[in-house]
Amino acid sequence: MFSALPEPKADAIIALIQAFAEDPRDSKVDLGVGVYKDDAGKTPVMRAVKEAERRLLAAQDSKSYTKLTGNPDFVAGMQRLALGKVSDRLTGAQAPGGTGALRVLFELTMRANPDARFWYSAPSWPNHQAMLANMKVPHQSYPYFDAETLGVDFDAMIATLDGLDANDVVILHGCCHNPTGANLTQAQWERVTQSALDNGWMPLVDFAYQGLGDGLEEDAQGVRYMASKMPRMMVATSCSKNFGLYRDRAGCAIVQCESAAEVPLVTATLSSVNRLLYSFAPDHPAAVVAEILTDPELRADWEAELAEMRDRINGLRTGLAEALRQETNSNRFDFIAEHRGMFSRLGATPEQVAAMREGGIYMVGDSRMNIAGLTTDKLRDFARAAAAAGV
Numbered sequence: 115m116f117s118a119l120p121e122p123k124a125d126a127i128i129a130l131i132q133a134f135a136e137d138p139r140d141s142k143v144d145l146g147v148g149v150y151k152d153d154a155g156k157t158p159v160m161r162a163v164k165e166a167e168r169r170l171l172a173a174q175d176s177k178s179y180t181k182l183t184g185n186p187d188f189v190a191g192m193q194r195l196a197l198g199k200v201s202d203r204l205t206g207a208q209a210p211g212g213t214g215a216l217r218v219l220f221e222l223t224m225r226a227n228p229d230a231r232f233w234y235s236a237p238s239w240p241n242h243q244a245m246l247a248n249m250k251v252p253h254q255s256y257p258y259f260d261a262e263t264l265g266v267d268f269d270a271m272i273a274t275l276d277g278l279d280a281n282d283v284v285i286l287h288g289c290c291h292n293p294t295g296a297n298l299t300q301a302q303w304e305r306v307t308q309s310a311l312d313n314g315w316m317p318l319v320d321f322a323y324q325g326l327g328d329g330l331e332e333d334a335q336g337v338r339y340m341a342s343k344m345p346r347m348m349v350a351t352s353c354s355k356n357f358g359l360y361r362d363r364a365g366c367a368i369v370q371c372e373s374a375a376e377v378p379l380v381t382a383t384l385s386s387v388n389r390l391l392y393s394f395a396p397d398h399p400a401a402v403v404a405e406i407l408t409d410p411e412l413r414a415d416w417e418a419e420l421a422e423m424r425d426r427i428n429g430l431r432t433g434l435a436e437a438l439r440q441e442t443n444s445n446r447f448d449f450i451a452e453h454r455g456m457f458s459r460l461g462a463t464p465e466q467v468a469a470m471r472e473g474g475i476y477m478v479g480d481s482r483m484n485i486a487g488l489t490t491d492k493l494r495d496f497a498r499a500a501a502a503a504g505v
């Protein structure tokens with residue numbers, strides 16, 4: 115029976131992790147999967163996480179089940195972090211990572227409206243399309259990135275969004291667009307919000323990189339503006355990057371309802387969806403996050419370390435744009451310094467990406483590079499390799 119299995123489609127990003135691990139060269143550079151690395155090339159456990167884990171280890175007296183919607187302090191903490199508030203119109207459920215939160219919100223949507231159609235940016239994180247295809251729900255892309263200007267093609271984007279209706283659910287990247295690094299301005303967030311209000315479509319914000327762009331508050335401005343105007347919207351948050359909890363799997367599916375009266379049914383549905391997909395989300399990483407968010411000292415230390423990470427990424431962006439300017443005698447890579455988040459697309463062809471991989475530099479095939487995978491001492495080498503490949 116199993117021999118009849120169709121060959122599963124490999125995720126290009128996860129395949130790259132494997133290819134990198136198998137490369138024996140010491141000089142290899144991993145710019146593939148979106149994982150933060152420090153200037154020594156390590157992905158550290160954050161200081162506040164270590165301390166919260168120490169406290170949990172000492173205080174935890176049971177491993178019994180929790181609630182299907184997870185740790186209430188975690189859910190409230192994530193609502194405050196993302197939306198700057200808790201309210202009687204907000205509900206939510208802990209989920210295994212941002213991917214789990216997305217999946218739960220997809221399921222919730224399909225139960226609320228079996229005619230729902232999903233829209234994701236062109237391009238987007240490949241798992242958006244892949245998960246929707248796996249669920250066999252209607253989905254298509256809206257225009258987003260302009261490969262010529264290397265910015266957002268806002269006219270094309272808004273023209274599509276203005277043509278949508280109440281059956282449509284639009285996945286927006288809250289900040290730090292993956293894979294392009296090109297983000298909406300505040301004025302554009304306001305215009306997108308107007309489109310949702312005028313046409314009745316529902317926003318689903320994928321908010322996986324809060325704090326990695328310009329700051330925890332700054333990165334949330336667009337999402338918070340939208341939440342202040344929208345009757346209903348959904349947000350999928352992740353603690354993978356900003357808390358460095360990748361493998362532990364903590365995320366939150368947040369739902370803003372039209373009224374407090376809608377909340378009990380949405381919460382019960384989130385519980386039911388969680389139970390049918392995986393029962394209880396993993397407690398440990400959410401308990402760690404709840405401890406950090408509610409303890410002033412831990413929170414301050416977490417925010418300080420997150421600021422160090424963000425400053426390092428933005429410093430690398432400036433340094434890389436400068437190195438590429440020198441090596442190519444042109445300013446066509448200056449966009450790298452203006453983009454925000456872990457990723458930018460270098461603008462290399464698949465052949466140039468392959469040539470750079472021959473030289474030990476691993477990027478995704480669309481030339482998405484994880485800026486945080488670079489180190490200051492490797493900027494010049496990277497710029498030389500890009501120039502030599504003809505990028």
Ligand code: HCI
Pocket residue numbers: 125127128146147148149213239241292
């Ligand atoms: C990314 O690199 O885009 C985010 C990390 C990731 C990649 C592929 C599957 C799950 C998570």
